[in-house]
Amino acid sequence: MADFSDPVGPPTHVGVVDPDQDLNGDGVPDTVVVHPGSPMSEMLHGFLDEPSTAVVSDFDGDGIADHITAFEDDGGYSAWQLVSGDDAGWTVTDRGSL
Ligand SMILES: [Ca+2]
Numbered sequence: 001m002a003d004f005s006d007p008v009g010p011p012t013h014v015g016v017v018d019p020d021q022d023l024n025g026d027g028v029p030d031t032v033v034v035h036p037g038s039p040m041s042e043m044l045h046g047f048l049d050e051p052s053t054a055v056v057s058d059f060d061g062d063g064i065a066d067h068i069t070a071f072e073d074d075g076g077y078s079a080w081q082l083v084s085g086d087d088a089g090w091t092v093t094d095r096g097s098l
C-alpha cells in the first residue's frame with residue numbers, strides 16, 4: 001500500500017466541466033460523477049489502472065478538480081486530494097473497499 005503522505009503522479013489539472021452536484025452543501029454545484037467512456041474518464045487513468053466510476057469535485061470553484069474518489073468494479077476505491085504549493089500533486093487520503 002502506498003504511503004499516504006507521498007504526492008503522486010497523476011495529472012494535477014483535471015478540469016471539472018458542468019458540475020451538477022453540491023457535495024459540500026453551499027448551494028454551488030461542485031461535483032460531477034464520471035462514468036466509463038466519458039471524455040473525463042480518460043483523465044482518470046493515473047488514479048486507478050482501470051477506473052470505473054469517479055466522483056470529481058472542485059470545491060474552490062477554479063475549474064480544476066481538488067478532490068477525486070475513484071471506484072473500481074469490485075468496490076475498491078481510492079480518495080485523492082490535490083495538494084498545492086511546492087509539493088503540488090495528488091495525495092491519497094483514503095483507500096479501501098465498499
Ligand atoms: Ca458546493
Ligand SMILES: [Ca+2]
Binds near residue numbers: 065066
Ligand atoms: Ca479546484
